[in-house]
């Protein structure tokens with residue numbers, strides 16, 4: 001049987017990010033998908049207009065029901081909608097201690113829309129609690145800075161310092177995505193920092209046009225697909241980055257944004 005990934009994420013009806021993009025990414029990797037929607041967003045041309053969270057207790061019950069009987073080889077957590085959903089998911093995951101979890105700690109959309117409620121302190125606390133359960137957390141530079149209550153990093157050294165700071169807050173492994181670092185930090189390249197406890201590893205890729213919708217969702221899902229197949233962490237991260245680089249090359253403009261799918 002093909003491995004299965006449980007996706008816990010928001011619904012973007014345009015399909016560019018969230019559950020639909022996650023399931024498509026998993027399918028491209030030959031991996032089955034189970035899906036729990038945390039929020040129904042209203043979005044289209046111009047970005048996210050509104051976020052309608054699903055009842056956190058319902059999200060928790062759905063995750064618990066799947067973990068009780070379905071094959072789950074990895075879990076990918078994306079947008080949670082409200083902090084209480086992070087707590088409900090953390091509680092449900094206690095029943096699946098050995099399953100790898102990839103946490104994309106989403107706070108805002110690229111357009112600026114709030115995706116984890118208006119109370120930043122509560123959002124940060126909820127993500128930090130969930131982060132302790134994650135095999136890998138995949139913040140961008142801005143999310144990493146917000147989680148550590150620091151200024152956004154301007155250099156690769158500062159990014160590596162932030163990844164370490166997240167490990168000090170309980171993350172087992174951190175992939176700090178470099179897409180939001182200033183271009184001067186790594187001219188011509190996008191550099192991600194992977195810190196799994198044995199020092200920072202810089203992962204380089206050519207800098208492609210920024211601004212495609214749902215890139216973080218696709219990357220985290222691709223990593224989860226490889227972990228579900230049993231790949232070691234670094235191998236899973238490198239294969240997923242290669243997949244995303246290829247997808248970014250072929251991204252298409254639609255409705256005012258660039259879409260991977």
Ligand code: PLP
Nearest residue numbers: 010012017018079109110213214
């Ligand atoms: N909608 C959903 C459901 C998401 O999960 C996200 C981001 O993760 C977005 C919208 C915003 O995507 P982006 O910032 O890539 O445009």
